[in-house]
Amino acid sequence: MKDKKIPDPNVVYPIKGYDKEIYVKPTIKNSNIVVGDFTYIADSEFESHVTHHYDFIGDRLIIGNFCQIASGVEFVMNGANHQMNAVSTFPFYTLEGWDQVPPAREDLPIKGDTVIGNDVWIGQNATILPGVHIGDGAIVGANSVVGSDISPYTVAVGNPAKPVRKRFDDELIDIMERLKWWDKSIEEINELIPLLTSSDLKKVKKELLKLL
Secondary structure: OHHHOOOOOOOOOOOOOOOOOEEOHHHOOOOOEEEOOOOEEOOOOOHHHEEOOOOOOOOOEEEOOOOEEOOOOEEEOHHHOOOOOOOOOOOHHHOOOOOOOOOOHHHOOOOOOEEEOOOOEEOOOOEEOOOOEEOOOOEEOOOOEEOOOEOOOEEEEOOOOEEEEEOOOHHHHHHHHHHOHHHOOHHHHHHHHHHHOOOOHHHHHHHHHOOO
16 A cells, blocks of 8 residues: 555545645535545545535435546536526526515426436536536536536537547446446555556557456
8 A cells, every 4th residue: 555554435534735626525515416436526625616516306416436527517417407497597486575485396397316326527517417417437627517418428618518539449437337447445446556557558458358
């Protein structure tokens, strides 16, 4: 282990003496936010990046292991949506003095949980809209606005975010999805690091196939 320290997903600050990057999981207080081990954000806190997240809606933000979330990223939840099947979108029921009962849930464009896979890199100032699913190993470019699903190991950029390329060929993507390295023990991951960080993808493919 580096410096004779074992990686600990339950510490808040993974870099000694630096408080602008935190592991997210040990800081979560909202039961509708679920974050996996070793996912970090380049900030000193996380939950302010999750907006319009109201208990009465009940939607969840689910983020996997080993995700990398840059500064300025915002996860917009379903509470930001207004009724769109009526002639006015104005939310009278949320404001004092207006005689409107809350619309039925089926009258609101609730898009379900927002789900981020494992080992996903979300670039600076990206916005993730409600109900989006981002697959394992995907990369979201800086300043992107993600309003639709992104497949595993796909690079997506822009507003609205669009896939620009797959990171690897289909065979290697299949290997990575079957390997699920992010679910392995710290000891096993440490053994895999030379392969996980190698740019010789032909060698990586060959060696990882042996582990399946």
